[in-house]
Amino acid sequence: MRPRMMRGGAAALVLGLVLMTIVPSTKAQDYTVGPGDALDISVLGEWNAPAVVDPDGKIVIPLAGEIPVSGLTLSQVTEKVTVALKPFIRDPQVMVSIRQAANRKQLVYLLGQVLHPGAYEIPGYEVQRQWTVAELIAVAGGPLPGAALQKAIVMRKDTSIPVDLEQLIVEGNASANVSLSAGDVVIVPESKNRVTVMGGVLKPGPYLFKEGDHVVDVLSAVGGPTPKAVLANIGVVRLEGAKPAVKPVNLDKFYKSADTAQNVTLQAGDVVYVPEQGGMSFGELLSSFNGLAYIFLLLK
Numbered sequence: 001m002r003p004r005m006m007r008g009g010a011a012a013l014v015l016g017l018v019l020m021t022i023v024p025s026t027k028a029q030d031y032t033v034g035p036g037d038a039l040d041i042s043v044l045g046e047w048n049a050p051a052v053v054d055p056d057g058k059i060v061i062p063l064a065g066e067i068p069v070s071g072l073t074l075s076q077v078t079e080k081v082t083v084a085l086k087p088f089i090r091d092p093q094v095m096v097s098i099r100q101a102a103n104r105k106q107l108v109y110l111l112g113q114v115l116h117p118g119a120y121e122i123p124g125y126e127v128q129r130q131w132t133v134a135e136l137i138a139v140a141g142g143p144l145p146g147a148a149l150q151k152a153i154v155m156r157k158d159t160s161i162p163v164d165l166e167q168l169i170v171e172g173n174a175s176a177n178v179s180l181s182a183g184d185v186v187i188v189p190e191s192k193n194r195v196t197v198m199g200g201v202l203k204p205g206p207y208l209f210k211e212g213d214h215v216v217d218v219l220s221a222v223g224g225p226t227p228k229a230v231l232a233n234i235g236v237v238r239l240e241g242a243k244p245a246v247k248p249v250n251l252d253k254f255y256k257s258a259d260t261a262q263n264v265t266l267q268a269g270d271v272v273y274v275p276e277q278g279g280m281s282f283g284e285l286l287s288s289f290n291g292l293a294y295i296f297l298l299l300k
Contacts, residue, residue: 036102044093115141200229
């Protein structure tokens with residue numbers, strides 16, 4: 001199986017295509033209430049009353065008086081009003097809706113392995129339709145190659161919501177999308193499931209991989225070796241304890257005599273070095289202080 005690669009620009013393009021097929025699931029009930037919002041509150045068979053959220057985040061309703069609602073969704077406000085009215089009305093049937101949303105900034109925050117992390121204002125904020133994780137990441141330029149797509153999370157107050165961006169972006173699974181509320185923090189962590197390819201390959205750099213991938217899989221993913229690549233002297237280095245350990249790989253034997261032992265199974269954090277004719281051999285790279293320090297830094 002070949003490593004998964006997702007460059008920022010390509011990821012943004014894929015996200016755009018995904019967004020064309022995803023209908024945001026967020027309705028008015030997901031809206032987060034705040035100061036200045038005008039609500040309509042009705043109690044079946046009793047009364048209907050408007051309520052404006054004051055600067056302290058409270059509303060005033062008949063019988064129950066002041067109720068703090070700032071930061072709650074409409075469904076949570078409904079529940080809170082219902083509880084407050086129970087001493088006065090038997091089994092109150094409460095409905096809460098937005099009459100007019102306040103003109104205030106709605107910010108969400110995006111951190112981690114994306115092209116442009118930072119704070120984002122939800123554009124043209126509408127009660128009936130909130131932003132989603134997919135839209136936010138697309139606007140931010142997409143995830144970086146080292147992103148742990150399966151381990152993204154949305155932090156919301158005291159809770160965290162897992163988001164599988166691989167399902168959303170790669171598989172196009174709309175059910176993996178998550179709607180956002182003002183104040184949410186979306187974190188896309190760095191993936192530890194990657195290998196780094198150096199030397200005589202067309203596209204050297206870090207690449208994501210899956211359990212069971214081999215040296216040949218990685219070389220294919222990076223565009224293959226250059227014309228000057230010395231396939232008989234490839235080195236795979238991995239951290240064992242506190243020191244780098246080197247495993248020589250001779251892909252000439254693999255290709256010419258089907259010696260499968262040469263197609264080494266990779267592990268998270270491995271560095272694959274492909275030397276070139278006239279260039280630095282793997283042994284020379286490791287024997288140089290700068291080369292060894294760089295390899296050690298990659299392994300860490």
